[in-house]
Amino acid sequence: MIRISLDVMGGDFGPEVVIPGAAKALERHPDVTFLLFGQQERCMPILEKFSKLKEKSTFHHCEVAVGMDEKPSQALRRGRYISSMWRSIEAVKTGQADVVVSAGNTGALMAMSKFCLRTMATIERPAIAAIWPTLSGESIVLDVGATIGADAQQLLDFALMGGAMARALFEVERPLVGLLNVGVEEIKGQEEVKEAGRLIREAGLDTIDYYGFVEGDDLGKGTVDVVVTEGFTGNIALKTAEGTARQIAEYLKAAMSRTLLAKLGYILAKGAFDRLREKMDPRKVNGGVFLGLNGIVIKSHGGTDAEGFAAAIDVGYDMARNGLTQKIENDLKKYHARRPSSAGPEAA
Structure with missing residues (x-):
């Protein structure tokens, strides 16, 4: 069972695209369960139209939605701990979800992901x-x-x-x-x-x-x-x-x-x-993957439609199912174990 956390308020259209996109992805991946984070008054009327998705999802109300034009520092100050973006990322940190997908503000998503999940021990900067x-x-x-x-x-x-x-x-x-x-x-x-x-x-x-x-x-x-x-x-x-x-x-x-x-x-x-x-x-190729973090974060295009958002979920599903984070950690450990400099300071 793959557990996917969604920032339902992210993107240009929010729940009007995210929820139908999740329903499309569920048709392709019946073994998925979703954690949905968003504003209840906007999300629930749409979710009610997709009974199968509702059965496979748990909804979490969030008062704050990060704007597409917010600066990363502003989004962190205003939305830390309480926004749909932060809480969907935090679900990965706490082990409730295997991957998070958001169509929200790229800068804010990267800032929150780095702050919440942190970069891997030997990685200076993440990559998309x-x-x-x-x-x-x-x-x-x-x-x-x-x-x-x-x-x-x-x-x-x-x-x-x-x-x-x-x-x-x-x-x-x-x-x-x-x-x-x-x-x-x-x-x-x-x-x-x-x-x-x-x-x-x-x-x-x-x-x-x-x-x-x-x-x-x-x-x-x-x-x-x-x-x-x-x-x-x-x-x-x-x-x-x-x-x-x-x-x-x-x-x-x-x-x-x-x-x-x-x-x-x-x-x-x-x-x-x-x-x-x-x-x-x-x-069909929507979904940028944030690499170098202690968790899997997928960034969807903000202006995509339901089919495009479903494609981003597909990418997240594949990354979680095939153990992306563990593969990166293992490859980095192998590399640093071979570097002569990696043993020098510790030996001294």
Whole structure:
């Protein structure tokens, strides 16, 4: 039984999307139970429409809902201990839930998650990992916004955490990991990226296979299972990809409605266009995973619909079922046990 905690008030639409999304996810995962945190007067009338979900859920009233435009510090001061966001995260900390999913304010969710769950012992900064559709299937890209700027050691940590997520999500024994760079040659790129490549090669990691440097076009090709970068670059890449997908969709829509012959061609090729639309649908890969915390936190797009929120729950379900947190902890322990410096201060 997987227990999933939901911040029902999070996102642009709150319970109007979260509750129907949870009902869709329950259809796919009958072994799930939900802990719902939100304002009773808004949530209960909607929950009453989904009898199966209501049977598999416990509802917890929360007076405060964190606004999408609140600063993280403001959200912490106003919503600590009493908001739907905080209490849904706290359910993971206390062991009542295996994973929390929220479509709320990203900065506030990260701040509350770090404050409530804390980062793992050897992790300086957490990362947000996104699932990326590729020509060969899917890959993982991190960080896409949590850490702006990262040193070589942090990039190595991201590689380990991304590899653990790939094993949990794709069930790959040794994920192929690459560092995003301006070229594949070892002499190119920022010093931190080149140093990170050296550290990963010399670490002798047995949980991942290091591919080397990858470039921007490798993201869509699916050259590797995990692409590692820092949050500034990763976030720009993510937003660019989402915008390009919408742009292509609009181009196709305009082209198919321009002439009678084009409309006829669309009808004849509708099956192919439907498959293309399905592949390009950002809702299908919704759900960023906060890595490096003592618990699993999933961030859904704030403006998604019920189908998109259900997809975020799907990601959380897979991460909990396959033991993401334990995999990351084990991989970090293996790495630090091999580092000569890790035994030095203690021995002294």
